[in-house]
Amino acid sequence: MYTNKQRQVYHCIGLMFFLSVVMFTIIQIEHISIQKVSEPERIERQTRMEKEIDLQNKSTHPISVNFSTEIMQRMELLAEHPKESTTWDIISSNCSASLSFLSTEWFTSLNSDFKQFLLYRHCRYFPILMNHPVKCAGDVDLLMVIKSVITQYDRREVIRQTWGKEQTINGKNIKILFLLGTSSNEGERANHQKLLEYENYIYQDILQWDFMDSFFNLTLKEIHFLKWFSMYCGNTSYIFKGDDDVFVNVPNILEYLEASKDTKDLFVGNVLFKAYPIRNKMSKYYIPEVLYEKNYYPPYAGGGGFLMNGPLARKLYGACETLELYPIDDVFLGMCLEVLQVKPVQHNAFKTFGIVRNENSKMNREPCFFRDMIVVHKLLPPDLINMWSLIYSDLDCSKKI
Numbered sequence: 001m002y003t004n005k006q007r008q009v010y011h012c013i014g015l016m017f018f019l020s021v022v023m024f025t026i027i028q029i030e031h032i033s034i035q036k037v038s039e040p041e042r043i044e045r046q047t048r049m050e051k052e053i054d055l056q057n058k059s060t061h062p063i064s065v066n067f068s069t070e071i072m073q074r075m076e077l078l079a080e081h082p083k084e085s086t087t088w089d090i091i092s093s094n095c096s097a098s099l100s101f102l103s104t105e106w107f108t109s110l111n112s113d114f115k116q117f118l119l120y121r122h123c124r125y126f127p128i129l130m131n132h133p134v135k136c137a138g139d140v141d142l143l144m145v146i147k148s149v150i151t152q153y154d155r156r157e158v159i160r161q162t163w164g165k166e167q168t169i170n171g172k173n174i175k176i177l178f179l180l181g182t183s184s185n186e187g188e189r190a191n192h193q194k195l196l197e198y199e200n201y202i203y204q205d206i207l208q209w210d211f212m213d214s215f216f217n218l219t220l221k222e223i224h225f226l227k228w229f230s231m232y233c234g235n236t237s238y239i240f241k242g243d244d245d246v247f248v249n250v251p252n253i254l255e256y257l258e259a260s261k262d263t264k265d266l267f268v269g270n271v272l273f274k275a276y277p278i279r280n281k282m283s284k285y286y287i288p289e290v291l292y293e294k295n296y297y298p299p300y301a302g303g304g305g306f307l308m309n310g311p312l313a314r315k316l317y318g319a320c321e322t323l324e325l326y327p328i329d330d331v332f333l334g335m336c337l338e339v340l341q342v343k344p345v346q347h348n349a350f351k352t353f354g355i356v357r358n359e360n361s362k363m364n365r366e367p368c369f370f371r372d373m374i375v376v377h378k379l380l381p382p383d384l385i386n387m388w389s390l391i392y393s394d395l396d397c398s399k400k401i
């Protein structure tokens with residue numbers, strides 16, 4: 001027979017066992033039901049559970065160990081904002097040419113750039129060579145991303161000195177990044193890559209990916225940026241994306257954005273409606289029917305400079321993922337917008353086509369014109385510097401031009 005003392009001890013052990021089974025069950029149930037609740041509720045619950053587990057830890061309850069590590073892991077997955085540890089997840093450039101249409105008749109009639117594009121069309125993502133994971137940290141109102149190539153350092157330099165300055169205007173935080181691929185030419189790669197690294201070391205404003213910078217690879221630049229933005233810029237409000245040979249009026253952008261605060265899917269630029277693919281085989285931009293069969297492109301904004309908001313950019317990343325790459329970057333983005341059923345908005349302050357064709361046009365050299373614009377294409381470094389100093393001199397624009 002048991003003594004009283006022994007009986008007490010067994011009672012105690014029995015009770016503890018019962019309690020731990022109950023606790024285990026409760027946690028298990030909560031654990032399962034977690035999958036069915038909404039996101040905020042889920043986070044709230046997990047925080048609560050973590051606290052419970054913490055308490056159990058203190059009483060060195062044996063079943064707590066597994067759950068606490070598992071929950072910690074889930075919490076990390078749930079964290080809404082990107083962590084410092086977020087890394088570009090593509091590590092290999094190894095993608096071989098697809099030879100399936102080499103023997104087709106239409107393929108042999110294409111020019112070599114086009115052939116190159118088609119052979120590598122399925123290679124979507126490449127490793128990142130220069131990254132700035134914390135560029136968007138905190139509170140960025142306007143991120144300006146500029147397409148550039150290694151050799152055009154003079155354009156980048158002048159942009160940094162003029163409209164591309166990282167600064168805060170009326171409390172709006174502005175950042176800049178240049179988007180680059182690698183050089184297509186071996187000599188350039190050897191000589192310029194080191195200079196680029198130094199430039200990036202000084203200015204901390206270059207994103208570079210390991211794909212060849214060529215006209216038909218601009219679409220790669222587009223999707224790499226959208227992916228990058230979705231990974232690192234969860235809190236960024238607006239994006240200006242453009243070329244490195246344009247004039248940009250940042251105060252006008254800010255004014256426009258202030259007035260469009262309530263626009264949900266903001267996408268504005270110099271929009272072409274009903275542009276058509278070029279069917280002349282002699283043209284550099286000839287598009288065979290097998291590549292694009294419709295007569296018209298969806299509406300798209302000229303890639304020289306346009307504005308979009310952060311939430312839309314994140315949606316565009318997903319939308320573009322559903323499409324095969326198209327060799328013209330701004331048309332491709334128009335196709336992604338079409339997937340989302342978002343219509344790009346035309347605005348006359350974006351002049352990304354055609355200004356320069358008429359050499360004698362007053363628009364080419366008239367500072368009062370530039371002062372009222374948002375983007376003007378095209379202005380190379382010496383002209384940009386001149387125009388910049390004219391606009392910010394005591395400019396009298398009351399006279400009719």
Ligand SMILES: *[C@@H]1O[C@H](CO)[C@@H](O)[C@H](O)[C@H]1NC(C)=O
Nearest residue numbers: 053054056057058064065068
């Ligand atoms: C809980 O216990 C585990 C394992 O013993 C330990 O790794 C963890 O740091 C403890 N957590 C707390 C908050 O004490």
Ligand SMILES: *[C@@H]1O[C@H](CO)[C@@H](O)[C@H](O)[C@H]1NC(C)=O
Nearest residue numbers: 024062063065066067069070
């Ligand atoms: C605890 O974790 C280990 C390793 O992660 C696993 O093998 C084991 O089944 C877990 N135990 C429980 C009760 O979940």
Ligand SMILES: *[C@@H]1O[C@H](CO)[C@@H](O)[C@H](O)[C@H]1NC(C)=O
Nearest residue numbers: 091092093094095096097123
């Ligand atoms: C590239 O990938 C192919 C097959 O996936 C493999 O056979 C080849 O060795 C790889 N080359 C390099 C340089 O990694």
Ligand SMILES: *[C@@H]1O[C@H](CO)[C@@H](O)[C@H](O)[C@H]1NC(C)=O
Nearest residue numbers: 081136137138139140235236
């Ligand atoms: C996101 O932006 C808001 C203001 O727009 C700011 O208060 C907040 O700290 C930012 N959050 C992060 C994680 O940067």
Ligand SMILES: *[C@@H]1O[C@H](CO)[C@@H](O)[C@H](O)[C@H]1NC(C)=O
Nearest residue numbers: 116117120211212214216217
């Ligand atoms: C685009 O870049 C990839 C990777 O460097 C290259 O293999 C491909 O030939 C390029 N395509 C064009 C059209 O230049």
